[in-house]
Amino acid sequence: MESICSKSKSHFKKLCMVTLLKKVEIFQQMDGQVLKAISKRLKPMNFNAKQYILKEKKPLNMMFFVVRGAVLIKSVSAMDANVKKTCELGSFYGEELVHWVTTWVSHQTFPTKLPLSPDSALCPYHGGSVEILALKSDDLKSVLSDFTLPTDSDQPLDWLTTLKNVERLETMGVEVLKKICGYLELRTYEDAYIIQKDKPIEMMFFIMSGVVSVTDGSSKHYYRNEGGCPNHSGDDLIEHWLKSKSTSVPAKLPTSPFSFWAIGEVEVLVLKSDDLAKVQPGDQIR
CATH class of the missing domain: 2.60.120.10 (Jelly Rolls)
Structure with missing residues (x-):
């Protein structure tokens, strides 16, 4: 008993x-x-x-x-x-x-x-x-x-395909996307902010490896490279770019509603606002 x-x-x-x-x-x-x-x-x-x-x-x-x-x-x-x-x-x-x-x-x-x-x-x-x-x-x-079984998350990514994960870039002309690709650069962050809440969004980024915590101060989420489809942040920067190109006065950079923190070592693909400003959207948006 x-x-x-x-x-x-x-x-x-x-x-x-x-x-x-x-x-x-x-x-x-x-x-x-x-x-x-x-x-x-x-x-x-x-x-x-x-x-x-x-x-x-x-x-x-x-x-x-x-x-x-x-x-x-x-x-x-x-x-x-x-x-x-x-x-x-x-x-x-x-x-x-x-x-x-x-x-x-x-x-x-x-x-x-x-x-x-x-x-x-x-x-x-x-x-x-x-x-x-x-x-x-x-x-x-x-x-x-x-x-846990191995995944295909380590497969090399085509940067052009990576850009097309952004909704506003998905239908943009290939030539424009190629120009943007020329400004992309890989950066590594380690236990540090990538973007801080309420600060100007000076770049957008795509997660190549590692994990990023995302918080607005009251809740927290986690972003990673999902099976070869990188999570990204900074879509508002694309809207700012398109708006600034369609008006005579450049708009102020938007501020981020979230903080993005690299957990350990994280590799991201970065597109800076200053570099994006050098690209003309042209008439290739279909």
């Missing part, structure tokens, strides 16, 4: 762990067997008041779920540095790590360095100890490497 009860408790615990994982959007898209394997790697950890769980700008070596107490999330360098958040029972922090791992898991080797934590996570000065369930980076890599 005791053995049956023990098995029942173990099964219930696994179900609870999987339910906890499903609070994270990216885990909701994963197969049940993968989630069960990940749930077995969750490790309980305890921290006392004033102890850091993660430090800002230090390697993001885990994501975690709060199972007792509350965790303070704060940042010195972020744009909302004065805003402090709290992770309470059932909340999680560090999902950037999961997006980063799933982006690189189909490659032969992971980047040598982990992405950096964008914030600090610590136990408040008052409020007692905190218990978390931690998912370490090495454990996550190990599980996903066992279950």
Whole structure:
């Protein structure tokens, strides 16, 4: 009887762990067997008041779920540095790590360095100890490497085709697109802003490799190269370009409603506003 009860408790615990994982959007898209394997790697950890769980700008070596107490999330360098958040029972922090791992898991080797934590996570000065369930980076890599098959995301991309992923450029004449291609350049960002919220959009970019977090201050999403179809940002720059070419007075650059942050190392294909301004749309827009 005791053995049956023990098995029942173990099964219930696994179900609870999987339910906890499903609070994270990216885990909701994963197969049940993968989630069960990940749930077995969750490790309980305890921290006392004033102890850091993660430090800002230090390697993001885990994501975690709060199972007792509350965790303070704060940042010195972020744009909302004065805003402090709290992770309470059932909340999680560090999902950037999961997006980063799933982006690189189909490659032969992971980047040598982990992405950096964008914030600090610590136990408040008052409020007692905190218990978390931690998912370490090495454990996550190990599980996903066992279950994930290689994709074609490393196939070389034709830059002309890449430009046509932008709706306003899709029907533009080939000669104009070729001229724009001549100004495209590859850049690498590492744990840094690519574009900041409320700042002028001085370029548009296409993600060649890596993952980018996108936030408006209240919600967060993640962009990556989706199977050879690069996510992009800065479409408003195209509208600005077309408008400035059709009027005698150049329009002011639009401002970005989002911040784009490179998680770890990210390679992007960049088109700067100054270079785009040198191209004439002409009469080739069909």
